[in-house]
Amino acid sequence: MERAHIAGRRPRRLDPAVYLPRDVQLGVLEYLSVRELARCSALSRAWHDVCYDGKLWQSINTDEFYSRISSEQLARLVGVGGNFVKELILRGCTHIHVDDAMAIGRSVRNLRFLSLEGCRFFDHNSLTQMVKSNPQLEHIDIAGVATATNTTCFAIGSFCQNLTYLDTSFCQYIDSSGIFDIVRTCGRLQHVKISGCRGIDDRALMKALRGLPDLARLDMAECKVLTDDSVRVLVSGSTEPIPVHGQTQRPTVEPLRSLTHLNLSRCKRLTNRTLADLAHAVPNLQVLEVAGVLGFKDEGFSRLLPTLNELYYLDCEGCKDITDDTLVSLWRAPFARKLKHLQLSSCDRISSQGVCRVLRRCIRLQNLELDNTSVNDTVVVAAIRVTRRRMNKLFDHLETPAQRHLLARVGVQELNDVLLRVSVYDCPSITWESVYEVMRRNSETRVFSVDGVSTATCKPIAITAPMATKTGGTLEQLVNGLARAGDADKASPCPLSPADSIASSSPASVATSYSFARTASTASSQSDDDDAPRFVELPMGLIRLKCYYGWQKIVDTHFGRVSRGEYADARRLEHEWAEWMSGDAGFRSRYHDTVSEQRAASTDDTLNSEADQHADAAAAAPRRPVSSLSAVAGAVGAMTGGFAPDSPLWFMRERRFHRRRHDQLLAQIVTDTGADENAMSFGRIVARRPRRNGVSQCAIA
Template sequence: MDRMDVSESQSPASPASAMSGQIALEQQQQSPKPKGPKRLLQGLQRISSSPSLVRRTRSYSAGYQRDRKASLSCVSLSSSNQCWGDPSTVTPEAPLIARSNSPSSNAPTPGGARVRVLGTLPNVSQATVPLPPEVRARSHSMLSETAVTATSNETTSKRKIDFWRDLPDEIKMRVLSYLSPKDLVRCSLVSKEWYSMCFDGQLWSRIDATGFYDRISADALLKIIIGAGPFVRDLNLRGCVQLRDKWIAEGERISDRCRNVVNVSLEGCRVDKTAIQFFLLRNARLRHINLSGLTTVTNSAMKIIAQTCAQLETLNVSWCANVDSKGLRRVVQACPQLRDLRAGEIRGFDNEALMLDLFERNTLERLVIHRTDVTDESLKVLVQGKDPEIDVLTDRPIVPPRKLRHLDLHQCGRLTDAGVSSLAHNVPELQALQLSQCTELTDNGIVKVLRTTPQLVHLDMEDLDKVTNTVLQELAQSPCAERLEHLNISFCENISDHGMRPVLRSCPRLRSIDMDNTRISDLSLVEACSLVRRRGGYGTNLPRVGMRIAVFDCIHVTWAGVLEVLSSNVFVPWTVKNKQPIVSVQETTSGSNQDHEDDGETSSPSSSSGSIPASGSASQPRQHHHQPRYYPQEIIQLKCFYGWQMTVDEHTKRVLRGDLAAAHRLDRKWADYMVATEGDATGGVGSRRRRRRVARLLEEDEDDPVTGQRRRRARSGGCVVM
């Protein structure tokens, strides 16, 4: 029986089923034809949607092929017959029976098509075959729930991202490098992994214990040094006295681990002599060595430095009592790159052989030989050499200029004008000169140096009794006047305003002036205030300290001069205060209320002439005028008589935080108080009136209704000081 007979023998399809089949056919014709597995599933769905397989008008399924190959649309319903070839051999009465227990049930079919094996199902009829649930059509809601479930399962099964663990080790080290040593030690307590990271040698290439040397134990510090030994480049153990026993017991181990140190500072440490020498032998790359104040450093250590550290640039052996010129000479001869030598309180600088070696090397840029036995002859050898050629016209030695930039000769009592004069014309790059407490110096030697040092920035002449105003007058006319920033003339009792005022007028870059125990007066303070106001100007930024002045124990400095400094620190000219106000424009929204507000603003008599009246059609932007606050950009920090110092310090704090009104009230009250107390000290007819004024000053002030702070009524009556 062919396919047409089967369809005729069945009952005709209902109109509803025919209509649904027609709609499905139209939808199929409109949509693009699927391919592959989707095509097979579409054919199965169409078959299951029809209640009858014998309807004559039903079209072939999409999976049916007319090239005489087997497909699921031509399966037989007979229990004895199966269709593997021609679809015309299908009988509607034969149900498809699968023998699941057959050994050949999984064998491939002769026609190449896969047949779904059906068992004995109670709901299976001769006209319909139910589809398996995995290919059965589902509603949109069921599909959405399935998609959401699959997404949630996928998210749950997805591995959680550990940001820190997934980072490369290089980035971890880079992040941890920004932590301080104290924070690194704290982070090491998190876990074993963090412990290994925090004590990695890459993070400890620079060990600087100056910030925590008094709060760390010797064992912890030793552990850090040993752990980071091969990576350490800068080792600063200044003040670590707790390592005294560790240097004795573990000194050789420390030296074996730390072999790549470039900069080392052991100032103030209690290091064993053997440990220092062993450390210097193991570090041939040292360039900067600081052994200041170590009594265990001897000439043997200098010999090791000369033999090992050929790249040495800086050596600090100040206050090393067991080092002399003999050991230093070996270092100077063996280290051609030595630029900084600090040897304060070292014996043997009267030895001309050491000075001659320094002259021939001519690499020093900083020489600190304070409190030594240097003499005029040895200083001349350092600057001019021995038996130099003399120029006939200028009567000066013909020698290469020295590269010295910083020369410290303070408290060298054997120096006189003859030795200091040798510096003239030979140190053109000198920037700092310290000659304090060289009591034999006079104006002649210093003036010659000032005229030939155009780069001078720092000049220290403290406690030179024989220096007069001539030095300061020459300083004001010298080439270095434009660059001078620091001047110390404390305890120079012969210096007064005649020398100091020209300096304040000619040196615009002065930042620090020490004038303790001199004869200067209030006139010098007034000149300093004028210099700071001229140089700093006025602006909207908060003030900063532009000059530091020390006038302690100056008998001619009175409270009037101190008040002048305080008044200058809060002074802002009216021309600066009344500058054009800043106009800020804000957008407004259209509306009746906004228009009403704009009309009120424009009609106000206090509004600016440049305001735009609001129109009825659209609202105009609102303009706000606010006056910026101006401050003096530089002020003077003053150190004066201890009875006035607390008031001066409080006044400076108020100015630095921008509260000029509070600072002005303070200096005004202090002026009234000083007028009253200074008048009472002298006595006179008006003593009762002055006592009443002091009592009024001590009463409680009124409360300011605006700021809520206590203030006193302002008084007018002219200047109460001058």
């Protein structure tokens, strides 16, 4: 080694693909993604042989790269895995040719999971051959495959006896007879999704579905021929009226105890009789989707909702005939304290009072959809009160000495348990004042001492709380304790368990770790004095609001800053937006504390002197005829210094300009040009940066 160094030659490096044992190589490479394996395979022949070992390709998922891989390359990739492939997901691969589809069907022999959702033109013979060659299939998803027919269903029913998941949604050439062939022979089915299929009103099919002992999910959305008689056959086995016990007034037929998810959305022929038949027939139902069914009214919901005990997801979007009577039945139902998602969009007849009562009684509610309704600001105010009560319960528990060590580990992912998502899009009665109140409440914080001392003597530090580092189940015990405390107090809401959170409604902008400190610059102070008391700053409430699209970008930006612990920036954003919406330059001062007012006063003299200089320079300039309104706006833009309209300094200058000088200059310009004074008011002219050639660019707001 020394001689090689003296001669100027580099020492020879050992190639892990050559010297490491094969099992060790495969154990390391199995943590890489498909793209990373493809890159490593280009290093050398040895790496190519290792990266394309069949043991590394037991699962092939093309969700991330289906649009960038050719049909031939995809067939070659599946052929590399061969019999090792157990999970094949080709969702969205619409470009697979017939020959490549045949090659894929011949390559796999040990599949357990098959998803061809969206592969509209996947070869029919290849699909049938793939089903016959893999009798151990447990999951089949062929939703939207236009080439799937009843012959395919017959092959599935004949060869795949271990099937537990079936999705044939929107397959235009599959009807009730093909689905019946599968349900009749596959007795282990747990999830059946047959949305949009033809002939689903078949009574034989409904009896076969009722006979499945482990059926947990049944999705029959957009089955336009589904009628009340078909649902009655599913519930009782016949079209005759369901017999009822004389004393208990409950049906005597055996209920569907295993069914937890039922989707009847946009089934136009259903009426209140379906809801009445489902009463006491699905006691363990957790998810009910009946969006767009105009025949469902208050009478049907008043009979069904009191019989449900485990419901946590209810979708009634587009049920235009329901009123506050349905909401009363909802918050009085046994599941009211378990409800997490409520969809009431386009329900025109519900009132704000009914929604506020639901917010108070459904203490675990996480997502409330009220788009295109007549609710007003009182709903938003009620949501603010609910979240503050939830946060106060969490804070009261965290102040105990036994749980004080958790303060340094609390993150927004944890606070997701007390987060409330409210959607009031297209609600004309929602004003910008209520939206501002949500942002203002979200940015209010409370300081907690980590070391158990007074917060007045605490030293601020930056604390990052990644959810992935939490171990030991301490958080789960904490939240469960809060839930038990909430059960004792029915009037106050309590946080939820992270395991019960709804993945479909989780905010995409919330990251896995956040910093909760008063200021980011104080993080370095921890190294100066490690013995100093520590504290964290947490928000007093969290509401994720969806509102008018013109305000949504501001609301999302503000929530992102709060979730990252940037409370000062969030407060500055909300105050600037409030001033912009109200048109009141003194709006911000009413919400500033004493320190902020002193800082603003210290800079007023400098800003006003600069404004005077700009105004004097503009007034002293020689006046010449102005031929267009854009030139007028350019002259006004010269007063602002040419700053961009989204710049904070632009707003500060505009806010602190002397109105008297500005009005005099504008009046002089109007006199010289003869333009309309109302169209040229300063509030409607937005000045932009001047071009390089000296001509100012402007626009009329």
